[in-house]
Amino acid sequence: MIAEMNNSPANEAPTDPTIEFFFDFISPFGWFAAEQIGALANRFDRQVNWRPFLLRVTVGAIMKATPPLELPLKGPYLLHDIKRSARYYGLSFSESARFGFNSVSAARAVRWARSSSPRHAGDLALALYRAHWSSGRDISDMEIVLNVIDDIGLPRDDAARALAGPKIKDAFRKDVESAVELGVFGSPTFVVDGELFWGVDRLPMLETWLEKGGW
């Protein structure tokens, strides 16, 4: 993860034009990032690779850390900060949105979209995020996930079949392992040219990295 200084661009291997965007649907900060990452990528003529993963694997199983919202002092602050940040970003946060739900169905749906409708994976991720956190629809429920797929014009029945089978489940499980291997632990995390940036607050730093090629 050491930054490679872009000292002699002509001699460097071509940079990967993708921004790897890691997120978990249970993370409202991931939503705030999802709302902004497309426009940022466009500014730099890059694609976004939408890569859901599971915080319960990284924070829960590997780091064995208490979910932050459950901590004294920090938990109440985060709840307040999430709502304040939603307003800051101009987003409407539903009072009935459920925290700490099981995000695996929604995550697998994005994994399915990446294979079957790659140009719409981001649209689906955003639609799922908004359904849950802005509209208060429970995306832990596969039926709701399939409804959202249908809402944005993707093939619901194809998705239902694929999501019931083993292939997408295996593919997503490998995705989570790959995220861990890359060092991803939190949502959102952005990876460009091997460099990780954790947190929606780091979008400005990510932009500077893209502008300057590192420092």
Added chain:
Amino acid sequence: MIAEMNNSPANEAPTDPTIEFFFDFISPFGWFAAEQIGALANRFDRQVNWRPFLLRVTVGAIMKATPPLELPLKGPYLLHDIKRSARYYGLSFSESARFGFNSVSAARAVRWARSSSPRHAGDLALALYRAHWSSGRDISDMEIVLNVIDDIGLPRDDAARALAGPKIKDAFRKDVESAVELGVFGSPTFVVDGELFWGVDRLPMLETWLEKGGW
């Protein structure tokens, strides 16, 4: 901690012109914030109240959380991010700077300066931060703290006497309790008009809060 919307300024109680700046010397992110908070306060014609506290009380004793640098995945990321952030902010980070040291002597020194040389409390805090993180001097050592006090022209002998006695120790202990009562858990934290912002990455949000009076 609910934000008070500044809807009718003429009817509001006058806002406190102070930015409460909470930090622990063991936190490099606190250093990065310390380097910027003075200029930010000047832009808004506010004073900074430099309030050291102890992460081992908030994160350790109250939240009972593992120090982040010791966590798998997150620990290595934070170490990399601290050095990258130092470069980002144009600061020179010493390769021999010690992590996780006992910051109570340095914290009490700033508490002493707040009483005895209030206009220089910030100067001392910055000098201590730079001594440790940029020059690799160990500010867990009271001798080093007293040398830094002397370096910036404050009265070393007065400090030595005060820091050996019970008054400053009591005052600082109460400071840490006050921080906890306010809801402070991390370093840096900025509090304006009762509103908390945690993290050096939130300096832009703090500025927006000061410009708009909240949202």
